[in-house]
Amino acid sequence: MGAEPLLSVDGVAIGYPGPGGRVPAVAGADLTVGHGETVMLIGRSGCGKSTVLKAVAGFLTPSAGRISFHGAEVEGPAPDRAVVFQELDQLFPWRTVLGNVAYALRATGTPRDEARARATAQLELMGLGHALDRHPHQLSGGMKQRVAIARAFALEPRMLLMDEPFGALDAQTRGRLQAELAGLARRTRVSILFVTHSIDEAVLLGDRVVVLGGRPSSVVETLDVAGLDSPDTEGFTAARRRLRALLSDDREEAGRAVLD
Numbered sequence: 001m002g003a004e005p006l007l008s009v010d011g012v013a014i015g016y017p018g019p020g021g022r023v024p025a026v027a028g029a030d031l032t033v034g035h036g037e038t039v040m041l042i043g044r045s046g047c048g049k050s051t052v053l054k055a056v057a058g059f060l061t062p063s064a065g066r067i068s069f070h071g072a073e074v075e076g077p078a079p080d081r082a083v084v085f086q087e088l089d090q091l092f093p094w095r096t097v098l099g100n101v102a103y104a105l106r107a108t109g110t111p112r113d114e115a116r117a118r119a120t121a122q123l124e125l126m127g128l129g130h131a132l133d134r135h136p137h138q139l140s141g142g143m144k145q146r147v148a149i150a151r152a153f154a155l156e157p158r159m160l161l162m163d164e165p166f167g168a169l170d171a172q173t174r175g176r177l178q179a180e181l182a183g184l185a186r187r188t189r190v191s192i193l194f195v196t197h198s199i200d201e202a203v204l205l206g207d208r209v210v211v212l213g214g215r216p217s218s219v220v221e222t223l224d225v226a227g228l229d230s231p232d233t234e235g236f237t238a239a240r241r242r243l244r245a246l247l248s249d250d251r252e253e254a255g256r257a258v259l260d
């Protein structure tokens, strides 16, 4: 791991336009992601996880604070930060599986033949070699997410930004894709910032878990969960217990804020 983190989010605040002016969503996000590290972002629904991820992607501009990536301030989206969303309809429905992945490479300046070759190799690596000519409507949910992940990896980004990519999948498919992602991340040493609702997913996939809480939200705790990849172990259970406590505290706080 290099001395400087790949991603550094410092004192970031983000709001959205509301009827009476700007409504703050995130008040103080502070986190880092090191080279080759997987950092999970967790918090109750609506606490601003996706908002932070979108700002790192360059889709939203913070009203305060700073996001630096690979030594420069984030000024907009770029292929060095590839995004995978939860929605199963993030592929172009009129393009084939191969076309979807090759298109992303073409759009970032890769020559046609090289784009097709790289796309084919990545899709084969992810067990989709038999489905290159299919269209998205001919795929299962798990296959669609696998294509979206293949498309992101094909770009060879420095960082993957994943917004609940497995949230719409059944438990079995989710487990399979989690294992595949962990394997790919290990092999490629890509860095990952991953939003999840699931405590077990956070502990299983993460090196660290960043907990967002409060309203507007800020980082309430960061947990080291590196190496905890078996749910039956004492370390895994302790991390799960701590995260449950933090998340239920935050739900109580949120409830009080509504009642006050």
Ligand SMILES: Nc1ncnc2c1ncn2[C@@H]1O[C@H](COP(=O)(O)OP(=O)(O)OP(=O)(O)O)[C@@H](O)[C@H]1O
Binding pocket: 016, 017, 025, 043, 044, 045, 046, 047, 048, 049, 050, 051, 052, 197
């Ligand atoms: N485009 C938008 N315009 C106005 N408000 C928004 C917009 N996007 C999000 N918000 C608000 O900002 C807050 C944070 O939303 P965000 O989607 O980042 O939360 P989240 O933690 O990712 O939620 P979830 O876990 O439910 O996906 C919420 O109160 C939400 O209603």
